[in-house]
Amino acid sequence: MTDSENKSGGSSLDKALSLLQHVCMASVPLRFADLVEKTDLPKATAHRTLMSLTEKGLVRFDEVTQLYHPGYGLLELAHQAWSKIDVRDIAADQMKHLWSETGETIHLAVLDRGEVIYIDKLESQKSLRLFSAVGKKGPAYCTGVGKAMMAFLDEGTLAKALKEQSFFKHTSTTITNEEDMINELNKIRASRVSLDLEEHEEGIQCAASVILNHRNEPIAALSITAPKFRVDDSRFQHFQALVKEACVKVSIRMGAMASA
The missing domain is CATH 3.30.450.40 (GAF domain)
Structure with missing residues (x-):
């Protein structure tokens, strides 16, 4: 890990995994501000990473409630993993x-x-x-x-x-x-x-x-x-x-x- 990665809270993969874990493990769906607080990531970094996870189907964002949920893409990944x-x-x-x-x-x-x-x-x-x-x-x-x-x-x-x-x-x-x-x-x-x-x-x-x-x-x-x-x-x-x-x-x- 580089010095710049240490200063910004770890690698891009670490950040994505941290956000994904918080979304999946939360007892109730979380808002953007909740995820920023829990991961201690800069807002811009958290937003960019969540957008990427959403595009991949791993996270789902509800426009009405402004809450983040586990994405349906996780089910496909799980199915493929179990089958192998x-x-x-x-x-x-x-x-x-x-x-x-x-x-x-x-x-x-x-x-x-x-x-x-x-x-x-x-x-x-x-x-x-x-x-x-x-x-x-x-x-x-x-x-x-x-x-x-x-x-x-x-x-x-x-x-x-x-x-x-x-x-x-x-x-x-x-x-x-x-x-x-x-x-x-x-x-x-x-x-x-x-x-x-x-x-x-x-x-x-x-x-x-x-x-x-x-x-x-x-x-x-x-x-x-x-x-x-x-x-x-x-x-x-x-x-x-x-x-x-x-x-x-x-x-x-x-x-x-x-x-x-």
Whole structure:
């Protein structure tokens, strides 16, 4: 930063960001005089910068009330930013945390046309052979990750997803009809925990939870998968708490409401 920038309160970018933050963070819309006072900028500089922000659509000025509001251009920027965020990067540290805490297999999956696609996986520290593999598809109705995401679909999308399920009976505990599936999804929506109790593979169970985006839409799910013989009820309940907490943290990073 140059001496002239220091004397005038920082760079042009600093000034623009300061004004934009005050406009966006204010509990009530501010007047020009309020912004000058809060930023301690010269009037001419503040006016010029606000004009530039308004032209870019980042700030909106109401001619009638003489108040400044966040601009609609911010929504477009936010949409573009969220669309380019890779959930694998955002969830990576929580996957590692779950893996180190449990020593079991951790999956990250997305939902695609009624099926789950595994997009990341940390293998168990112990010997375990599973159906899943990165890039592989699997059924949604009988997997923890699939049910976790389906539970948070909007009504229309869920109806379509349900029609896409085969409801093939893989094991004695597999859900095989739409009515039972809806009841299961209602429970998952309330608890934010989805269980696969040997529904896809005999002897394999998992605890999963959903990752939501800034629109509180399901975009992915995490799961902890382990053979039933080495996970007692107490440990399995601990898995449920761990994966739910991890998904809440990732969801918040993706812009979801903390209470969603």
